[in-house]
Amino acid sequence: MHRFDVRTAQRTYPCVVERGILRRVSEFVPSSAGKIFLVTTEDVWTLHGAEIGGQLGDLRVLFFAGGEVNKRLAALEALAEQMVEYGADRTSALIAFGGGIVTDIAGFLASIFMRSIDVLQIPTTLLAQVDAAIGGKTGVNLVSGKNLIGTFYQPLAVLIDPDVIATLPDREYRAGLFEVLKCGVIRDRPLFDLLANLSDEVLSRKPDLVDDLIARAVRIKAEIVSADERESDLRRILNFGHTIGHAIEAETQYAQFLHGEAVAWGMLTATRLAELLGMLNSDNAGEVRRVICRYGPLPPAKHLSPDRLIERLAADKKTLQGKIHFVLPTAIGEVKIISGIDVGILRQAIAASLQELS
Ligand SMILES: NC(=O)c1ccc[n+]([C@@H]2O[C@H](COP(=O)([O-])OP(=O)(O)OC[C@H]3O[C@@H](n4cnc5c(N)ncnc54)[C@H](O)[C@@H]3O)[C@@H](O)[C@H]2O)c1
Ligand SMILES: [Zn+2]
Numbered sequence: 001m002h003r004f005d006v007r008t009a010q011r012t013y014p015c016v017v018e019r020g021i022l023r024r025v026s027e028f029v030p031s032s033a034g035k036i037f038l039v040t041t042e043d044v045w046t047l048h049g050a051e052i053g054g055q056l057g058d059l060r061v062l063f064f065a066g067g068e069v070n071k072r073l074a075a076l077e078a079l080a081e082q083m084v085e086y087g088a089d090r091t092s093a094l095i096a097f098g099g100g101i102v103t104d105i106a107g108f109l110a111s112i113f114m115r116s117i118d119v120l121q122i123p124t125t126l127l128a129q130v131d132a133a134i135g136g137k138t139g140v141n142l143v144s145g146k147n148l149i150g151t152f153y154q155p156l157a158v159l160i161d162p163d164v165i166a167t168l169p170d171r172e173y174r175a176g177l178f179e180v181l182k183c184g185v186i187r188d189r190p191l192f193d194l195l196a197n198l199s200d201e202v203l204s205r206k207p208d209l210v211d212d213l214i215a216r217a218v219r220i221k222a223e224i225v226s227a228d229e230r231e232s233d234l235r236r237i238l239n240f241g242h243t244i245g246h247a248i249e250a251e252t253q254y255a256q257f258l259h260g261e262a263v264a265w266g267m268l269t270a271t272r273l274a275e276l277l278g279m280l281n282s283d284n285a286g287e288v289r290r291v292i293c294r295y296g297p298l299p300p301a302k303h304l305s306p307d308r309l310i311e312r313l314a315a316d317k318k319t320l321q322g323k324i325h326f327v328l329p330t331a332i333g334e335v336k337i338i339s340g341i342d343v344g345i346l347r348q349a350i351a352a353s354l355q356e357l358s
Helices: 021-028 042-056 073-085 100-115 126-132 162-167 170-187 189-197 199-203 207-227 234-239 242-251 259-276 282-294 306-313 343-354
Strands: 002-007 012-017 036-040 060-063 093-098 118-123 140-142 145-149 157-160 325-331 334-339
Touching: 002 207, 012 207, 021 042, 021 118, 021 157, 036 042, 036 100, 042 060, 042 093, 042 162, 060 073, 073 100, 073 140, 093 100, 100 118, 100 126, 100 140, 118 126, 126 162, 126 170, 126 207, 145 242, 157 207, 162 207, 170 189, 170 207, 170 234, 170 259, 170 282, 170 325, 170 334, 189 199, 189 207, 189 282, 199 207, 207 234, 234 242, 234 325, 234 334, 242 259, 242 306, 242 325, 259 282, 259 325, 259 343, 282 325, 306 343
Parallel strands: 012 157, 036 060, 036 093, 093 118, 118 157
Antiparallel strands: 002 012, 140 145, 325 334
């Protein structure tokens, strides 16, 4: 069992990584809580609901269709209406049980339902376990962009059961691994080395190793959020690979790349950019590229236009006051945030990296 505390102004709460913790969920629900609601998707509930079901009395399960197209205010409103229908009040508590889409929408719902009720996050994809469910960022999509409305709202706890990863489709698992790899590049050379040297065991989901990877990534996310809850500075290093990654997702209408896959392409671009700017030596850059390649295949990206991606960057939430910020590696385990990059060099880095692996 690993436990990492997230300390924020709102509250301090544990992220617990433990096989079988699904069977101990009731221990994390305050005894003062009224009716308990759980938001999930049919697939996750069918696969893993039985582990949670029995322990929570008359738990009311609310199903959400899942998918990025449904991560919208209309779905949140429908869930809220059902809660009222089933007698929810300000003492009710909500459990978010699913991938990052569920943890985002249910977290948002909890933050505004009757001006906020308690929420427990139980992420079931690797990506949600190491990233989305930790740190209190919640939200839904607008037609004009992803995650454009939301709140910072911290949960009571984040319960991470690595057992549920066994049922995750291979592509989703590998997409999550890219977020773990991100943690290695930005802050943890030993984690990077683990992914580089033990790829066969990682890909075959060797339990001890999966536990270790999750725990290391959770530790990093918990530390960074504790130091910078509102993403003013340090927390932005978690955006390594995300500047271009988000542009790729938007440019392809969120239909061709999973988030982690787009981030992998974004990490390739950022690595190339750092190399072109003389910030990262070519040995390190080559290592990063090799590891990304090892956890592929990635959907191809060479059909994407570098100019259109650059136009997209201007619309990104990470573009502050017209300046595009890039998180660039200076060594494996260290990054710097750079802005004001020459567009010509940026175009060159994007063009070169999109041809990579192909
Ligand atoms: N709030 C944050 O800080 C933050 C950070 C990163 C990502 N996100 C958000 O997370 C979302 C992506 O999350 P995701 O990658 O988890 O996708 P997802 O929630 O769509 O889950 C992927 C698929 O796996 C299924 N699934 C979930 N758990 C499973 C399991 N154990 N076994 C089998 N199938 C399972 C889901 O039903 C879904 O079909 C995006 O909307 C993104 O914006 C938020
Ligand atoms: Zn991400």
